[in-house]
Every structure is written in C-alpha cells, then in structure tokens.
Amino acid sequence: MKLLRNKIIILVSIASLVSVGIITFIHLYFSSSVERIKRSYAESQVQLLQNHIIANSAITTDALIYLSENKDIQPCQIEKNGLPQDIGDRLAMAGFSFVIITKPGFSPIAGFPKDDEGIYKMIPADRHIFNKALSDGKVTMYYQWKNDSLFELSAIAVPGCVQSKTDSIGAWIIAGRYMNEELTDRLIMQIPGRISVQRTPEASGSYFNTKTNVFISILPLYGWDNLPAASLRIETQPEIMEVLSVQQKSLLIILIVMISAFLVFIYMYLNRYYILPLRLVSLALKQKDPEYIRMISDTDPDFNSLQNMLINVFNQERLLSDMMKRRSSDHMNSFHAAILSKISEAVYATDHKGTITYWNKAAEDLYGTTEPDAISKIAQVLIKNKWKNPEEEQHMTESLRSSGIWQGRFIQELPDGSEINVEASISCLYDNNDNLLGHLTIVRKPYR
Template sequence: MRIIQNKITLLIVITTLVSAILVTGIIVQTRVAHRIVSETQAVSESNALRLTFEVNARQHDKLLKNLAGTDGLSPRVLLANNDPEQFRQLFETYPISFIVVTDSALIPIATFPKASAGILRALPTDPEAFRKFRSDGLITRYHEWINDTLTRIAVIDIPWYPGISGDPASGLLFAGFPVSADELSYQIQGNAKLMREPLALPLTQTISEGKVITQLPLFGWRNIPVASLWLEKPSEILNSLNDYRKYFIWFLVICATVFVLFITVYLKRYYMWPLRMFTLAIKFNDPGYLKMVRYRDKDLASLQQMVMNVFSHERLLNDMIRRRNSENLNAFHAAILSQISDAVYATDHKGIITYWNKAAETIYAVNEQDAIGKIADELIRSRWDDPHDEARQQELFYTDGFMKGSISQELPNGTCIRVDAGITRLLDCNGNLLGQLYVARQTEARPVI
C-alpha cells in the first residue's frame, strides 16, 4: 500500500511540475509576443519622428530657395553694399537664426546678424571635404551646436551676379534654423529632448512601462553624429498589452492552482483514504479482508488494479462485469453438463484435458482432479472397430470438424469399454484451433485380451 501511496504522491508532483512548465512556457511566449509588438511600435514611432523632422526641414528648404532667389543676397551685391538692416524684417518673419554668404572657398562674405564665434565655428572649414559631403540634390543639410542651441544648417548655391544662374562663379548660402524640442514634443504628442552627446544605442528601444523610446542621430558636416534626438511617448497599445498579459498570467496561475488542488483532493478522497482502510484492515487482522486476500478474490484484485491505475475505472468495471457474466454462464453450462449421463470432456489444441464431467468420472473411473492436465490420448487409448469407417470419419473430421462412430477405449485400470463417441473440433472466431470436445456413451464393456 505504501508503494501505491508513493505513486499517487508522485503523480501529484508530476502534475504540478507539468502545470508549472506549461504556465511558464505560455508566459515566455506572451513575453516574446509583447517584445515583438513593442519593437514594431517603436519602429513605427521612430518613423513618425523621422517624418515629422523631415517635414519641418522641407519647409525650411522652401524658405531657403526663396532666399536664394533674392538679388540682395548675391555675393556681388553684398560686396558692394553689406547692410545687415535690410534683412531685419526677414529675421522677424521667419524662424532663422543666421544667414551667411560665402564664396566657393567657404570664405564668409556677409553674415546676418553680426558674425559671432559660435556661427563661424558652425561653418565648414575644409572646402574639399565639404564638397564630398554635399548631396547630389539642390540643398544640403547638417546639424551643429551654436552655444547651447542645436541648429539645422541648410546650404544652397547662389549665383555670383544677380539674375545669372549659369555663371560658373557662384557662392554658397548658409541658413541656420534652430531645432526646438518643445515644438517636436507638441507635434508628435510625446516628450522630445535633445542630447549633446550622441549615445551608441540601438535606433529603437522599448521599455516595459507602456512607453516607447526612439532615438534619431543627427549628423554634422563631417558625417559624424553631433547630437541625438530622443522621443519618449506613451503607447496605448503597449499599456493594453501589458494589462492583458498580467490578467492572462494570473488566469493561468489560478487555473493551474485549481487543477492541482482538484487532482490532490480527488486522489486523496477516492484513493488515499481507501488505501488507509486497507492498511488498517491488515493491521487489525480483518477476517473478511484477510480471507479475500488468502483466496485471491478477483473483485479485490480488480479493485487493487483500479487503485493502481486511476484513469481506467470504466474499463476495469466493464471487465469485472463481463468476467462475472462469463463466469456465471460457464458455471451454468458446467451445471448442465454435470447432469447428463454421457461422458463429456474437452481438450485444448495440444490435447490436454481441460474439462471432465461427472459422467466421465463414472465411465472412465478417473476423478476430475486426476484427469485435468493429462493428455487425453495417453489417459484413454482409443481404436476404431472398422478401419474403413475410421478413414472416412477422419476425412469428415478435417472437412466438417465433426466425426462419430463406435470405438473401443482402454481405461487406465486396464479394462476396455465400447462407446459411441462424437468428437467436435472447437475453433475461435478467426478459425484457429482451440481444442476438441468429446461426448461418449458406453455401450458394452469387456476385458482386455
């Protein structure tokens, strides 16, 4: 019984471990799905930030093109008349921090407003390197820090003489536009900030508190990052996903706990307690139980098998009922055969006697206990009176499975009797030989010569 109790305890432990593994696997899968959605959301927000940044830059590019068409900004006119006051209204109307006009060698010709050290440091100093950096388009953009303000600087070619666009001699127009983190925060409905030192972090990074952080590096004219634009934005999708994930994990934990408790209570109620009753019966020498064990009661064996295998109740009960019905039917048939006066005995496919009725005991003078398990042809030697009849009956036996006739039989005590015998071949549902059934009626007895 202790072995069975240990097996039930082991079953409970295994069930608990399997439930824990399943819950852990589902939690890991949901975390992976959460990570994928977070990264997708971060990429989407990063693209939105890039698009907003690009839209603002395109508006500034349009303004720069209009400035490039102004005759007063051509290098030739500025060399003749450099009056900063003529552009005061331009600075008051548009978000421009400075305008610088240089020749092709990047030497400043005019600066509006008055040139400062911060503005001059923002201009490129290597004409050859800047020529390689410039894009194939009409306008080139880069970023530089002027004092504590990050400035987007747009560059466009302007003709040296006003109104002459095909002149090979040309200058460069630099226009600075301040980058405002507050304006970006308002446009994208998030928290944007500018960082002077660019960090070597991935382009997108997601945090688990329902917020998305995206990073956009900003490059200078040497094609080196000079700043980073960071966006921190609450995500309704991530908040909803976090809530769903928490509820789902709690649901799984509760379901697994309830399942383990149910298995534990069920096994204790229907198996552990009966086993304790069995143990107590053995301990106090219950006569009824000990008698069942001593005589190997089949119902008790089925009950023990059912306890050993907790998931086969219906099959075991059906087997028990079927066996009881079969045993009752066999007992009924045996009672009928025991009442007839003809000798009836049966053998298996090897010729070993498996059944021996009362009339057989009387006719052959052999008890049932002595006959069961013996080979029929060795216990009772038979011969046909007519050899021709024997051959014909043998042929019928192999074709039809039945033969009958008058034969002489020598008993174990040496006497010889004459009987009318009928022999039937017993087959199973697949046609395989099970054994033979003998029915004999004594007709005459005579001593052996």
C-alpha cells in the first residue's frame, strides 16, 4: 500500500511541475508576442509618417509640374520679359513660399520674392552631386534650413535658354515652402502623439522607452546632397500597449489561479477515490475488520454492472432511433416518388454530373424510354437540348447560377432522333450545406 501511495505522490509532483512549465511557456510566448506587436507598431509608425509626408507633398508636386508648363515661366521668356506680375498669386495658390529659376549649372536667372537674397542659398551647390540624388519622377524633393526654419524644396528640370533660344540642356525651377509648423500641424491631426522637427539629423528607426512607456520613431529628411538635413521625431504612448501590459499580467494571474485550482482538485480527487480507499483497506487488513472495506462504496461491483447496463441501454436506444429515422426517411422518399409519378408532366432528376437518377411515368411516355433504360444515363446524351441562339442557353446558365431556377422553351432531340418543342422548368437541388446535388427538370407536353 505504501508503494501505491508513493506513486500517487510522484504523480501529483509531476503534475505540479508540468503545470509550472505550462505557465512559464504561456507567459514567455505571450511576452514574445507582445514584443513583436511593439516592434511592428514602431515600424508602422515610421511607415505611416513617411506616407503622410508623401501624401502632403503630392499636391505641391503636381502644382510645380503645372507651374513649369506655363510658357511665361520658361527661362527664355523670363530673360526677355522677367517674371510675370502675378507670380506671387500663383505661388500662393500652389502653396509655395518662393521660386527660383536657374541655369543648368544652378546659376540663378530670377527669383521671387526679389528682395529675399536668402532663398538663393538653398540652391544646390554642386550639380554633379545633385544629379546623383535625382528622383525617378519629374520632381526631386529635398529639405534645407534657412536660419531656424526648415523648407521643403521641389526641383524640376525645364528646357534652358542659350542666346535667347530654347535649349535642351535644361534649366531648373526650384520652388520651396516653409515646413516647420505646417508639417507638425498637419501630421499631428493624423498621427496621435507629439511630433517635432530636429535640426540635428538622426538615423531612421524606432525604439521603446520602458521607463516612460513611450514609443519614439525617427524619420530623417534628406538635403540636396542626399545627406540627412533634419529629422522628424514622433513620440506616441498608445493605449493598446498599456492594455497589452495589463492583459499580460492578468493572464499570468489567471493561469496561476487555474493551475492552483487544478492541483487542488487533483489532490482532493486522488485523496477521495484512491488514497482514502487505500487507507481503509490498509486499516481493514491491520484491524481485520471488514467494516472498513464496506465503507468504500465506489468499489461496489454493482457499480460496474450498472454502468455496463446503462451503456447497453443507450446503445439500444440509439440503434432504435436510427432505425426509426431511416424508416421514416424511406417512407417519405417513397411518398415523394409516388407524388411525382402521378404528375402529368415529364419529370426527371439528375445529379451534379448530369446522370439521371429519377424518371417518372410521364417522362417514359414523352421520350419513349422506360425508367430502367433512362436511369444512370447522361441526360444530355439521352435527350439533347437545342437552342435557337446561344444567348438563350447563356441566359439559362446565368439564371440557374444566380437564382437556382429557370423557366423557358427549347428544342429537345428524342432518343429516336425526332425533335420536339417543349416548355421546361429546371430547378437546382442543394443539400443542407448549400452544395449542389443536381437538377430537377419538369417538361410540359409539346406546344405548337
């Protein structure tokens, strides 16, 4: 008896160790999932910020392309007539703060505002370096500081002018807009958090501040030389991360409570049905008193007999129920077949492959084919349906696919080779899972 009790104790110990292992595994797995969510969220913030910048710059890009197509903005016209009088209004409508027209080597031809000499300092200093940073599209964007203000500049190449004639070497139109407040004000409405523009550029990336529970994402903004000129810094404290942290702690507590309850249940169950009976048997053997054995009610052999009897009763009941259902189903099928056999119209059914599965008496009379000869035949081979035009056949196919029923007229070629005009109704047959079982066709007598 002592050996059995020791084995039960070992079983409880193993269950405890396994439970602790399960708790540890679930906790570690959930923690790793939370970390993956955090990393994905941080990466999505950078991508979202970049997409918003592209979207906000798309309008000015289109505006610059439209502006460059105006003939009075072309370098040749500007050298002759100067900038148009309404250039300020055009720039304001396009969202630009200034514009510069340069020669191919970035020597300025004209600029607006005329009295702002600082705008010329934002022209690329080296044409060769700038050419390496050109965008794949028409417009190349870069960022440049002017004092403490950040500007977004858009450059587009246009035909140049040599000796007052249009030249294909190319000149440049560079338009800029003030970005510091505008960028922050626009993006803060679309991205929850705090966005700031930093003069000292930082590498692109994201990280999580565990002390403040804040996600920090950095997106660099590049200058004309394809080097970072500034960077955007976004700090967010999403509620979902706080919820995940709370859920992680709650899950750990729930797991500990559940495992503890499970271990208590296992101990009580084993104590009631195994340890206690073993103690009673041991006492009965030591005291030589059979009353201890009679106290073990669950070891009564009648319990097994009753259990076996109930299993047999349930099996017999299930068998009887299946027989009654089968008999009822067979009776109903016979009843339906009897009804169809009395219908004056020809009725036949096919499975989803087109094989005939039912053929009533009226069908025998109409087509001159008995039921045994028709069953298992392909309907389209035994009775060929013909149409006056392909559109009618296409209409039938679409009607069956959409509504499951079709009514109309067509020509049928009988097994003897003769043809008759018929009016038919075809219905789709489905099972309980809406899978197509076949079709039911009702054909009325030929009309003239």
